[in-house]
Each structure stands twice: as structure tokens, then as C-alpha cells.
Amino acid sequence: MKAKRILSAVLAASVVLFFLTSATAGQKERNFMVTEKVYALPEVTLIDSAGEPVMFSEVTRDAERTVISFIFTSCAGICPMITANMTRSVPQLDKMGDDYQILLISVDPEYDTPARLADYADRFKAGTKIRFLTGDRENVFRVLRSLEALYEGSNKMNHQPVTLISSVKPGAWMRIDGLIGSEVLIEQYRKLVDGQTG
Helix, strand or coil: CHHHHHHHHHHHHHHHHHHHHHHHHHHHHCCCEEEEEECCCCCCEEEECCCCEEEHHHHHHHCCEEEEEEECCCCCCCHHHHHHHHHHHHHHHHHCCCCEEEEEEECCCCCCCHHHHHHHHHHCCCCCCEEEEECCHHHHHHHHHHCCCCCCCCCHHHCCCEEEEECCCCCEEEEEECCCCHHHHHHHHHHHHCCCCC
């Protein structure tokens, strides 16, 4: 039993090391893909970490620009890196204007209650610019479907790193597939703000 726990810890550490290496290499070798997509946000209600309801179809009206990604609080792989990178991005994003929000949506809504999301946000010192969302499983998965972020099978570990940044065009989003660091997020966000692409 002890050997299994040690093996699990080693495997988890290896996964984190692999993704950290990939994220760093990706910034130099561009191991991510940027596309422009148009999405119709579903009219469903999610819940934030304060227990407040959020009408998802109207969420982008809360700020001029919205960044969205996906996590779950019990994840030991890419989710902590996604969350940490979003947190690290905030000071630079602030310099480009403070009318933005970052939404991190749980792909494990049954486990990720508002209280668990609040604890997770505190752990990462996420601040007020980052809003964590959960909700009824059916509603969460309607959101995932609408944003082409469904993961394979029923294993939440299969969810892929995706970052979305709202564009000035109605319903248009910059979609970044792949695990990216804060530098890439800031670079792509700046390109979108400056009216560039890719």
C-alpha cells in the first residue's frame, strides 16, 4: 500500500514536471494553437464561489473583455498551473485596462461547491479579477459543450487546457488550445486588444 502511494506521488510529480516543461517549451516553440471562434453562450445559471447566481449568457456584459478557462479543485495536474498562470497575468492585464474579468469554470461541479472554490481561490490568492464558477452538472456541461471544451469520457482528468478571450465582435472569441504560461496569455491578450490576430 505504501509503495502504491509513493508510486502515485512520483507519477503525479512527473505529470506536473512534464506539463511545466511543455508550457515553457511551448512559449518558445509555440506548442499551442490560436483560432478565432464564434460561440453562442447558453442561457443557463451557474454559481460563483460566493454562492451568487451567474446567468452565463450575460456574463460577458460584466466587463469589456472576458478570459475563460477550465479547472477543478482536486486536480493535481494542469489545473494548478492554469490557475497560477491566470493569477500571475493579472498585474500585466491591469496595465492594459482594468475592465476585464477572468472566469475559471469547474469541470467537476458535483465536488466543486462554492465553498471549495472559495478555498481554492484563497489558496492561489486569486484576487477579485478572477471569478470561479460551478453549478448544476447539466448546466455546466451545456457551457462546456457550447465552448467546445467537453472532455473525453467521464474522467475529468481528460479535460484539455483551453483559454478563451472575448473579442470586440459580438460572439467572437480568440481560442488558445494548449497549456500556456502567463507570458503567452498576456501576449495573445495584447494582440487581441491591439486588433492583431494569432
